[in-house]
Amino acid sequence: MMDVLDTIERWRGERQRIALATVVGVERSAPRDPGAVLAVNERGEVAGSVSGGCVEGAVYEEAQDAIATGRPRLVTYGISDAEAAEHGLTCGGTIHVFVERLDW
Amino acid sequence: MRSLFERLAANLRGDRPAALATCIDGTGAGAKLLVDDDGTDGDLGSPGLNHAVQAEARALLDLGETAIRTFGADGEPVGVEVKVFIESFAPKPNMYVFGAIDFSRAMAKIGKYLGYRVTVVDARPIFATKRRIPDADEVVVAWPDEFLREAPVNARTVLVVLTHDVKFDVPLLQVALQTEAGYIGAMGSRRTHANRIAALREAGIGDGDLARISAPIGLDIGARTPEETAISIAAEIVALRSGRAGGRLREGTAPVHGSERSIAQPAPLQEVTL
Numbered sequence: 001m002m003d004v005l006d007t008i009e010r011w012r013g014e015r016q017r018i019a020l021a022t023v024v025g026v027e028r029s030a031p032r033d034p035g036a037v038l039a040v041n042e043r044g045e046v047a048g049s050v051s052g053g054c055v056e057g058a059v060y061e062e063a064q065d066a067i068a069t070g071r072p073r074l075v076t077y078g079i080s081d082a083e084a085a086e087h088g089l090t091c092g093g094t095i096h097v098f099v100e101r102l103d104w
Numbered sequence: 105m106r107s108l109f110e111r112l113a114a115n116l117r118g119d120r121p122a123a124l125a126t127c128i129d130g131t132g133a134g135a136k137l138l139v140d141d142d143g144t145d146g147d148l149g150s151p152g153l154n155h156a157v158q159a160e161a162r163a164l165l166d167l168g169e170t171a172i173r174t175f176g177a178d179g180e181p182v183g184v185e186v187k188v189f190i191e192s193f194a195p196k197p198n199m200y201v202f203g204a205i206d207f208s209r210a211m212a213k214i215g216k217y218l219g220y221r222v223t224v225v226d227a228r229p230i231f232a233t234k235r236r237i238p239d240a241d242e243v244v245v246a247w248p249d250e251f252l253r254e255a256p257v258n259a260r261t262v263l264v265v266l267t268h269d270v271k272f273d274v275p276l277l278q279v280a281l282q283t284e285a286g287y288i289g290a291m292g293s294r295r296t297h298a299n300r301i302a303a304l305r306e307a308g309i310g311d312g313d314l315a316r317i318s319a320p321i322g323l324d325i326g327a328r329t330p331e332e333t334a335i336s337i338a339a340e341i342v343a344l345r346s347g348r349a350g351g352r353l354r355e356g357t358a359p360v361h362g363s364e365r366s367i368a369q370p371a372p373l374q375e376v377t378l
């Protein structure tokens with residue numbers, strides 16, 4: 001969170017709606033630990049990361065949807081996922097990411 | 105009224121401990137409870153749940169750990185209805201560097217880079233100056249052992265002893281071994297360390313305690329310069345923290361990122377048993 005705090009505060013100052021995607025759990029080998037955050041604003045700007053770049057694209061889509069709908073969701077990415085070929089982590093791990101609009 | 109985010113941000117900026125609990129599943133997903141030194145804010149949906157999560161959050165915060173916990177709908181500890189992600193925002197761990205030499209300047213820099221609050225300690229006022237060690241959060245003129253007797257130390261604390269002079273090192277290491285510091289590294293050649301060990305044994309320190317000292321300090325990367333040496337020491341600190349031997353990844357077969365780590369960085373150091 002600390003790495004994206006400046007950016008989030010700037011976006012809040014600009015009255016941008018923001019979504020946060022937070023790694024809440026990892027299994028086996030994963031590049032970022034729980035607590036890693038990717039922040040997205042309604043202009044589509046991005047700060048931070050939840051993986052080594054493997055799933056950022058998919059998380060970005062979820063974040064945009066969360067900004068639009070306000071609906072939080074828990075999404076899982078990993079080798080065991082049916083979408084592994086599309087959005088999987090190449091390192092073989094699984095990550096659970098909670099995506100929410102920053103309404104709090 | 106100040107939002108939950110603003111209160112969290114203020115704690116982060118002030119380096120004050122805080123934990124943020126978020127329901128991540130079910131109808132209450134997104135509900136939050138913030139726990140800090142001033143109390144709590146937010147609502148997870150029931151008083152019982154708020155109470156239970158608050159207690160759990162404070163326990164995790166003390167350890168600097170981040171985890172998912174499950175509770176019953178009203179906070180029953182055996183329940184599974186509610187899944188809560190509890191993130192600890194613990195203050196930076198301390199790195200104490202003893203001896204204000206060229207190596208300390210490089211060590212302070214890399215210590216900051218790794219997320220430590222770095223204090224450099226030396227008894228000599230001519231050497232222990234902010235000008236010589238600009239990256240240190242604090243430069244203290246004090247006898248190392250006297251400083252450490254009073255300084256806060258927990259399992260996340262790192263002690264880097266660069267004085268490599270038996271008359272300073274021995275009293276300092278005696279104090280260090282009474283703390284629960286996660287890393288105690290001492291610079292010096294194998295001969296210097298043999299002399300230190302002999303003196304510490306004479307002072308009544310047992311083999312179990314002596315094994316906690318990382319000396320000669322650092323990983324074997326052929327470091328010569330202060331910068332290279334600081335990298336070697338930093339790498340040893342990270343390796344011990346994550347329970348790794350510190351060799352080349354290409355020589356091994358274990359997963360690169362380790363197994364199911366749920367602890368936010370910088371993680372608590374493991375007990376060192378060599």
